[in-house]
Structure formats: structure tokens, C-alpha cells
Amino acid sequence: MAKNKITTQSQDFSQWYLDVIKEADLAEYSKVKGCMIIKPYGYRIWELIQREMDDRIKAAGVQNCYFPLFIPESFINREKEHVKGFAPECAIVTHGGGKKLAENLYVRPTSETIMYDTFSEWGQSYRDLPLLINQWANIVRWEMRTRPFLRTTEFLWQEGHTAHATLEEADIEAARALKMYNDFDKNFLALPVLTGKKSRKETFAGALYTLATEALAKDGKAIQAGTSHNLGQGFAKSFNIQYQDEKGELQYVWQTSWGVSTRLIGTIIVVHGDDHGLVLPPKVAPYQIVIIPIYKTDQEKDKVLEFVENMKDSFDKNLRVHVDNRENLSPGFKFNEWEVKGAPIRIEVGPKDLEKDQVVLFRRDTLEKMSIESGNMKKEVDKLLSEIQENIYKKALEFQKENTFSVNDYNEFKNLISEKSGFYKAYFCCDAKVEEKIQDETKATIRVILDEDVKGKRCFYCGGEATQEVVFAKAY
Amino acid sequence: MAKNKITTQSQDFSQWYLDVIKEADLAEYSKVKGCMIIKPYGYRIWELIQREMDDRIKAAGVQNCYFPLFIPESFINREKEHVKGFAPECAIVTHGGGKKLAENLYVRPTSETIMYDTFSEWGQSYRDLPLLINQWANIVRWEMRTRPFLRTTEFLWQEGHTAHATLEEADIEAARALKMYNDFDKNFLALPVLTGKKSRKETFAGALYTLATEALAKDGKAIQAGTSHNLGQGFAKSFNIQYQDEKGELQYVWQTSWGVSTRLIGTIIVVHGDDHGLVLPPKVAPYQIVIIPIYKTDQEKDKVLEFVENMKDSFDKNLRVHVDNRENLSPGFKFNEWEVKGAPIRIEVGPKDLEKDQVVLFRRDTLEKMSIESGNMKKEVDKLLSEIQENIYKKALEFQKENTFSVNDYNEFKNLISEKSGFYKAYFCCDAKVEEKIQDETKATIRVILDEDVKGKRCFYCGGEATQEVVFAKAY
Numbered sequence: 001m002a003k004n005k006i007t008t009q010s011q012d013f014s015q016w017y018l019d020v021i022k023e024a025d026l027a028e029y030s031k032v033k034g035c036m037i038i039k040p041y042g043y044r045i046w047e048l049i050q051r052e053m054d055d056r057i058k059a060a061g062v063q064n065c066y067f068p069l070f071i072p073e074s075f076i077n078r079e080k081e082h083v084k085g086f087a088p089e090c091a092i093v094t095h096g097g098g099k100k101l102a103e104n105l106y107v108r109p110t111s112e113t114i115m116y117d118t119f120s121e122w123g124q125s126y127r128d129l130p131l132l133i134n135q136w137a138n139i140v141r142w143e144m145r146t147r148p149f150l151r152t153t154e155f156l157w158q159e160g161h162t163a164h165a166t167l168e169e170a171d172i173e174a175a176r177a178l179k180m181y182n183d184f185d186k187n188f189l190a191l192p193v194l195t196g197k198k199s200r201k202e203t204f205a206g207a208l209y210t211l212a213t214e215a216l217a218k219d220g221k222a223i224q225a226g227t228s229h230n231l232g233q234g235f236a237k238s239f240n241i242q243y244q245d246e247k248g249e250l251q252y253v254w255q256t257s258w259g260v261s262t263r264l265i266g267t268i269i270v271v272h273g274d275d276h277g278l279v280l281p282p283k284v285a286p287y288q289i290v291i292i293p294i295y296k297t298d299q300e301k302d303k304v305l306e307f308v309e310n311m312k313d314s315f316d317k318n319l320r321v322h323v324d325n326r327e328n329l330s331p332g333f334k335f336n337e338w339e340v341k342g343a344p345i346r347i348e349v350g351p352k353d354l355e356k357d358q359v360v361l362f363r364r365d366t367l368e369k370m371s372i373e374s375g376n377m378k379k380e381v382d383k384l385l386s387e388i389q390e391n392i393y394k395k396a397l398e399f400q401k402e403n404t405f406s407v408n409d410y411n412e413f414k415n416l417i418s419e420k421s422g423f424y425k426a427y428f429c430c431d432a433k434v435e436e437k438i439q440d441e442t443k444a445t446i447r448v449i450l451d452e453d454v455k456g457k458r459c460f461y462c463g464g465e466a467t468q469e470v471v472f473a474k475a476y
Numbered sequence: 477m478a479k480n481k482i483t484t485q486s487q488d489f490s491q492w493y494l495d496v497i498k499e500a501d502l503a504e505y506s507k508v509k510g511c512m513i514i515k516p517y518g519y520r521i522w523e524l525i526q527r528e529m530d531d532r533i534k535a536a537g538v539q540n541c542y543f544p545l546f547i548p549e550s551f552i553n554r555e556k557e558h559v560k561g562f563a564p565e566c567a568i569v570t571h572g573g574g575k576k577l578a579e580n581l582y583v584r585p586t587s588e589t590i591m592y593d594t595f596s597e598w599g600q601s602y603r604d605l606p607l608l609i610n611q612w613a614n615i616v617r618w619e620m621r622t623r624p625f626l627r628t629t630e631f632l633w634q635e636g637h638t639a640h641a642t643l644e645e646a647d648i649e650a651a652r653a654l655k656m657y658n659d660f661d662k663n664f665l666a667l668p669v670l671t672g673k674k675s676r677k678e679t680f681a682g683a684l685y686t687l688a689t690e691a692l693a694k695d696g697k698a699i700q701a702g703t704s705h706n707l708g709q710g711f712a713k714s715f716n717i718q719y720q721d722e723k724g725e726l727q728y729v730w731q732t733s734w735g736v737s738t739r740l741i742g743t744i745i746v747v748h749g750d751d752h753g754l755v756l757p758p759k760v761a762p763y764q765i766v767i768i769p770i771y772k773t774d775q776e777k778d779k780v781l782e783f784v785e786n787m788k789d790s791f792d793k794n795l796r797v798h799v800d801n802r803e804n805l806s807p808g809f810k811f812n813e814w815e816v817k818g819a820p821i822r823i824e825v826g827p828k829d830l831e832k833d834q835v836v837l838f839r840r841d842t843l844e845k846m847s848i849e850s851g852n853m854k855k856e857v858d859k860l861l862s863e864i865q866e867n868i869y870k871k872a873l874e875f876q877k878e879n880t881f882s883v884n885d886y887n888e889f890k891n892l893i894s895e896k897s898g899f900y901k902a903y904f905c906c907d908a909k910v911e912e913k914i915q916d917e918t919k920a921t922i923r924v925i926l927d928e929d930v931k932g933k934r935c936f937y938c939g940g941e942a943t944q945e946v947v948f949a950k951a952y
Contacts, residue, residue: 030594031551032544032581037594040539040609047540063516064523068508069545069583069614069630070567075507088574091546093583095568096629097618105508107545107569107583118506118513127804133516138545138614142573153572154545328603 006340008275013219017147020269024278024341027148034146034153038262041341042149044286045265046156050136052188052283053158053260056180062132062160067114069138070105075113079238082112085205089142091153107140112206112231112257115161116239119253123163125244129253130173131163139261149266150223150476157261163241163253167232170254174230177258178211181226189264190281190393191215191271192400193225194423194471196448201432204257208232214447214471216400217270220421222447222473225267228258270476271396278342279365281392282385287322289315289381290343294331294350308349311359314378319385339364344388345381365392404471410438410461413472417442423473425450427466429459444472482816484751489695493623496745500754500817503624510622510629514738517817518625520762521741522632526612528664528759529634529736532656538608538636543590545614546581551589555714558588561681565618567629583616588682588707588733591637592715595729599639601720605729606649607639615737625742626699626952633737639717639729643708646730650706653734654687657702665740666757666869667691667747668876669701670899670947672924677908680733684708690923690947692876693746696897698923698949701743704734742952747872754818755841757868758861763798765791765857766819770807770826784825787835790854795861815840820864821857841868880947886914886937889948893918899949901926903942905935920948 005023007015021027026042029035038046054064070093077083086109093105108114115133123131136158146152160177164170178195185191193213203210207229215223235241236252245251272279282288291308295301305325312321322343324334331348338346346362353359357374361381365388372380403422407413413424424444438461439445450469457466482495497503502518505511514522530540546569553559562585569581584590591609599607612634622628636653640646654671661667669689679686683705691699711717712728721727748755758764767784771777781801788797798819800810807824814822822838829835833850837857841864848856879898883889889900900920914937915921926945933942 028594030544030590032546032548032590035544035546037544038542040541043541044539046542063520065516065519066514066522066632068506068511068513069616070508070511072508090572091569091581092571093567094570096566097620098564105567114506114508118504140545144573156542 006275006277009218009273014147016273016275017270020273020277020340021148026265026269026278029148032153034143036148036152036154038156041286042265045268045280045284046262048284048286049189049260049264050158053184054136056184057134057158057160060132060176060180062134062162064134064136066135066137067111067118069108071108071111071114073104073106075117076106078113079206079235081234082206086110086141091140091142108137109139109141110257110259111135111137111159111161112235113239116235116241116255119161119163120239120241123243123253126165126246129163129165129243130169131253132160133162134158134160147266147476149262149269152262155262157259159257159259162256163236164255165243165245165251165253167230167254170230170232170256174209174211174228174256174258177228177256178213178226181213181228181258181260184260185213185215185225186393188281188283189268190283190389190396191225191267192393192397194448194450196450196471198227199432199435199446199449199470201435202446204229204231206231206234207257208234212448214473215267215271216403216423216473217267217476218273218399219270220403220474221270222423222471222475223263223267223270224447224475225264226258226260229256231255231257266476272392273342276367277340279392280342280344282344282389285320285342285344287320287338287343288385289319289321289345289347290338291321291323291347291349292331292334292338293323293325294348300351303354304349304351307354311347311349311374311377315381316378319381335362345384363388365395408458408460413460414442417444417472417474421474423447423471425469425471426460427454427457427468428461428470429464429467430461434461438472442472443474445475446470447473447475482751482753485694485749490623492749492751493746496749496753496816497624502741502745502754505624508629510619512624512628512630514632517762518741521744521756521760522738524760524762525665525736525740526634529660530612532660533610533634533636536608536652536656538610538638540610540612542611542613543587543594545584547584547587547590549580549582551593552582554589555682555711557710558682562586562617567616567618584613585615585617586733586735587611587613587635587637588711589715592711592717592731595637595639596715596717599719599729602641602722605639605641605719606645607729608636609638610634610636623742623952625738625745628738631738633735635733635735638732639712640731641719641721641727641729643706643730646706646708646732650685650687650704650732650734653704653732654689654702657689657704657734657736660736661689661691661701662869664757664759665744666759666865666872667701667743668869668873670924670926672926672947674703675908675911675922675925675946677911678922680705682707682710684710688924690949691743691747692879692899692949693743693952694749694875695746696879696950697746698899698947698951699739699743699746700923700951701740702734702736705732707731707733746952748868749818752840752843753816755868756818756820758820758865761796761818761820763796763814763819764861765795765797765821765823766814767797767799767823767825768807768810768814769799769801770824776827779830780825780827783830787823787825787850787853791857792854795857811838821860839864841871884934884936889936890918893920893948893950897950899923899947901945901947902936903930903933903944904937904946905940905943906937910937914948918948919950921951922946923949923951 006019091107198210348360483491567583674686824836
């Protein structure tokens, strides 16, 4: 049996993460600094995420479209906050077709400016609102420190962009997108997440407010999995996006934007993975069932292969089933490989199993082996896949609960978080400067503001009257 | 009824093309030179193309992945022919993260070089071959003269890249991809195409040979719809992609690459469109059936809307059915809009139709109106959609036949093609210099070399012994 080459999580979590990505064949770095190559197994996970998310986006009445990769420098400069946030991390095209360009083009770090210049020419009347648009695209942000999937110079994402007649409608849309992400994280990726507003300091450049979903990695660090911004009228005013209301008067629209990216793959790894490698919730597993035929003689081979092919065909057509019939590799090598790759169910079929009319089934999430009668296979497998999906969620939720702490005093918090990472709930009233000081001293930032009553509570930092309950954590 | 704003094809085909794109709301130019915005209706067509093509690509055992957008300048320079072909039309990133880059990055004009540098590290043994990879991506080529969908600075495509142990296997793969495109064009997009090898002059930069599918636009111009290249061992040697054969000896791989792009949408427009606008084959229509409710009073409205919603629900779930219940727009306006947008079937339902238990059905391809009993609707519609798909193909094939000519003499050809564009079949034996001279004099190029016997035939240009039968045409 092939030796597992993965560093344990307790030894070195960062190295464990890189080992899993390599051994599960998800991605590798290219020779372009900070850009990764998403390999077929990793890309298949992205395709499953895309398909499901796209269905949910379309179900909300949002239509897909495609805007240019390049943004004229002058567009980026039009929204003051936005340019401050993004210009320093852009890749810039200065030459095209062998000539120096009259105006530099920025490779999109996000598409607000290129889209909104056009939005100003669409939808002239209240009847054209809301405008609900989404695009699947590649994005470039010049990152200093990169980590595959979690932070890369180029990444893939979807970005929803909407325009509404009123602030209230934009509020509702921003909340809808957050709920869509929360449901998706929970029910598709088996990820428990905290949701809430970001602090001013962590708000998207140019937005009124930012909502986010935050997952907790197994090393106790927070990971922002999705964001939804109410952009207010800032962009509308910079890009002159107006509509005629029912009275015939010109009004600026209210906007939102929201997105998730290939970062979700990194999130799955750090939330569900273990020392054996990747653990995939069945809904997002490229293969939900991997069947490994075991034989020694040619005669055994014929019998076993015929049996496993029939078994494969007997499964529901919607299931993703793979027979690993590669030659020259031992069953033990294959067991290990599919364990590292996180296949939810592995089925082992050898000559003895055929005789006994049973197969051996291995559950990746619990590492349990069990014998199943061939006749019961279909039913058992359906039941098991639901059970695995639920169990993976439950385990992650338990971990999150066990690693969520309440703190009432800043010094206590400083000591605790230096010993143990996790979500730290605290009452708070201070400003961005204090937030920054806390970050300097503890490396922790406010991940979300919880929607909780804070009447009569005191700020954990200064003892003043609390204005909000927040969650601090170190973050990816 | 809204007046049709489309220039007729006979008046000005180029303007007709731009009018259709505008009026059918498919795309518009952005303020970035040569880059278009693909609007929801146009993007939906691309999604339908993607989904079907992706299924066919996967069925051939090819796996999707994703490689970086940026290519280091040194990679582009490694393949001599390739750099000559592509470097002049690249967009170049010189700055990132606020600093001048040590090495310029080219925005991918195609991904051979960035992929093959990595291929050299994958697949060390004959057992790892063939390597079958595909990616869906955006591509940038700095074009001087652009036309939406047909030639844009940025476009979307899929690019397949494969590596094989032998030349023969690469031949088979290049032919397989061509056949896949041919079948897809014919059976999904209702496009009749010529297929064959390209002349040396028209061969992809760095390839052994290029195969292509060529459609014929209604103005008699050829349009390259897809290409498949046998790359030989040129890239393998430049990028050192080797494998160990069964004897343990190092060999260079043989490679292919193949692609289709958003150009297919332009091809659909120019092959099937008419003076009323877009004509969409049902398989690629965002809505195959558009139902338009007609009413005057509120009471009529309630009845009609209930009826059409029931009708919509009664159709097969796989059909794409849309009820156009927009207020403030007359039925006539909607009839016109969906005609321009090429919806294959329009169903009109008014109060009188309800009484008579029938509906009026309009076929976009033949512009025929017919009455259908409500009870027969489902059956009729299924039959009709197949009929429309077939008829659109048949019409295009007839047009292609009527505009395909055989010429035996160059002067005759020069006269004919100056009067009437089309496919011109000719026997030929001359070299690229003559090809270029012919292009200068007639604007026509060799679109494909036909796979025909030329024994005893004389070259139409010089009278020498013909080496091949070729098709000349002016091209997009």
C-alpha cells in the first residue's frame, strides 16, 4: 500500500493544506507568480459548484452576461473609494498589437466600473428595474502572499450586479444573495457559516455595507466564503446611472454586487479535510462512488470486471460512479489514492465477495468498512450518501461550536487567542482605529457583526456601552 | 406594431448584421476598443452551445481544467513559428501590484505555450498517454477591424489540447475533433459546413496541419467555424514534452489542439438570419416557444393568463417556454420583438381562441401562421420543433449548394467571384505565393482542401498537373 505523503494537521496545517492539494491532484502553481493551474479533479469540483450555484442564481431571476476583461484606467479612477481599494493590486496592460496604448487597461479586479458605465445606458425607466445581472469570469488581483484556491493572483468567480429603484429593494437583494450563499454553503458544501455585516474597516471599497459568510477552518482561522454588498448610490452617482420614476423624475439607482469564487474549494479543504486528505461532501464530489475491482488471475479479472460494470450500470443515472480499472496499480494504492481524493464511498469487489454475494464498502467520512449484500447495494448507497452529506456538516458544525468562545475582557481575549484560534464573540463599541490596534496586537479582525441585541452590554475593549456584538478571528 | 428597424440583407449585409445584433439584443460594443458586451439573450445562446459541446467533449474522455490567463514572454518566444503568428497581436501586461514586472506577461492569445510548459512535467510514461485536456476560457487578440462575435479583441472559446505516443494517434484525434465539430454544427446548430485541411498559408502557427469546418454566410462569404490542428512534435521539442516508451526510451509526444468560440454565434446569425432578424434553430434557442397573451379587459386578462400559465406547465419540462406577460407593450410589439429574436415558435392566445379552444401558432423559419386545437398542442409542438430544426438546416444546405461553383480557369473565376461570392471549387497545384497573388487579385483564399481524387486534372491557375482540389472563397 502506497505510503500517505501528507503532513498531519497538528504538525503543520499550512503544509498539510499544500500536501492535500498536491496528493489529491487538485491544482499546482504555474510559473506565472501566484497563478495556479486547476487540474481536472479540482476543476470538476468547480464545475459542480458552478452548475448548482448557476441554477440558484437563475432561479432568482438573474441573467448571465459577459463584460470585457479590460477596464480603461479612467473608469477605475471614477469611484474614489473603489480606486483606492483596487488600483494598487491591478495588473496593467500598456501595450497591444505591438503599440503603446493611448490609455492603460486594467485587467479586471472586479467588474463594477466596466459594467456600470454601460448600466448608465441601459434601463431608462422604472419599468426596466430591477436590473439583475451575473457573470462567471476570471479575476486578477496582484497578491503578495498566495495560497492555492484561498488567495491567488488569478481566480475564477461569479459576480452578481443589480440595480434597484429604492434603498429598501437593494437591502432585500443584498440579503437575498447572502441567504442564497448561506443555503448553498450549508446544503451543498456541508459548510456551517456565520453570516452578518462587516465592520466599516472590512467593507468592500465603495460599498454602503458588506455582508459575508464566514467559515471556520480546522486550524481555527476564519475564511470568508462569500460576500454581498449594498453599494448604495455611490457608483450610480459616479457613473450616472439614472432612471425615470413613475412621476417622470430622474433618480439614481441603488445597487448591489455579490460573489463567490474558487476560494470555496479551499474552504471545503480546510473545513472538512483530515490527516488522510480531502473529505468531499457527496454533492460536490467528482465521483460519489469509486469501485475498485480486485483480482489476481485473468479468470478472476473477467468475472470481477463484468460484475463491477453491471453494478455501475445498476446505480441511479444521476450518481457519479467511477470504476478504477487501471492496470499496473495495486488495489492498496488505489484505496489510498481515493481516500486522499476524498471519494465519499469506495466499494471493493474481489472474487471472494462475488462468491458470498456481498461487497465491502468504505465510508470516507468515518473511515468505517462494512459488508453489504449485493442485493441491498442500491438502497444502502442512496441512504449512505445522504447520511455522509449530513454527517460531514454535523462534524463541521460541532467543530465550529467547540471553537467559538465568548470573551468579556480584552486582555483575557489576547491571552486566549494567542493560545487557541477560533471565533471569539465580544461586545464592542470602538472605532476602526481600535480595530486596527487589536489586529496589530492579536492578528484578529472582526469577521462579522452579529444581529444580536446589545442592550445593557459593555464593550470588551473600553467598557463603554456596547453598540454591537462582533466575532473576532484570525483569518485567511 | 413596432416598425422593424433592420436594414435588408440585399441593401447592406454588414449593416443588416449589426442591426440584427442590436435589435435582437445579443451584444453591444464596450468602450474598450474591439471588446464586446455579450448581453443576456446572446449569452444564453453561448451557454446552450457550451453545455452541449462540453457534454460531447467529456463523452470523448477529455477532462476540463484551467490554466493561467498570463503567459511569460519567454514562453511565447520558445516556439519560433508560433511567436511569429501570435506575438504581434498580443496585449501585454507590463505592470502589476504597482511595480514594473521583471518579465512581461502576454494575455493568452491561445494556450499552447502556457499549457505545454506544464505538460513537460506531467505524464512521464507511455501509460499516462494520451493526455486529453480542454479548457473554457477568454482569449485576447489585438484585432484591427472587429465585428461582434465574428472577430473581437476578446472572445470566449474552448481549447482542447492532447498529447499522444504516435503521429497516427494524433492524426486520429485531430480527425475526431473535426468530426465532433461537424456533427455539432449540423445536428445542433443546423449549419452545413465544408470540412478539410487548410493550405500551408492558412495553417495554424506552429502546426503540422490544420483542419477546419467552413460555413457559408448568406452574403456568400466563408466563415471558419472551428479548427483542429495536428501540432506534430514542434511544441513537444520546444517545450521538451517527453515520455518513456515501453522499451524505456525517451520519446517526444505528438500533439493536437482544437477549438470553437463565440464566433459560432456570429455564424448562426449570418447563415440562418433573414430580413426579419435572427432565425434560431430550436436546439440553440433561449426560448423555443414564446407565448403571448392577448387581452383588453381585466376579466379577459385573468382568463387568458391563467390559460397560458397552464399551457406552459403542460409542456415537456425540457422545453424552454417563455410567457411574455410584460405590461404596457402591445401584442404587436411583442410579435415583432420575438420575430427579430428568432424564437422558433410563437403562440398567440386571446379570448376568442379560448372560446374556440384553439391557439394561433407562428413558425419563425417559414413565417407561417396556423391554428392549432388546444388539445393537440403538445404533440404538434414537439413535431414542429423537429421539423423547424430540420428545415433550417435544409434551407442552409440548399443555399450552400446553390452558391458552390466549379471553375476550371482562373480568369473565369476572377470574373465570377467579382460578381458573386460563394464557394469556388478548383483544381490546383501552385504554392503559397500564387495563393497570395490570387488573394490580392480576388480577395479569395483557400478555405479547405477537399479530400478528392485529382488524377488527370489540371491546375486552374497554371494548367499544370493538379495536386489537390480546393475551395476558394472570400472569408470573414
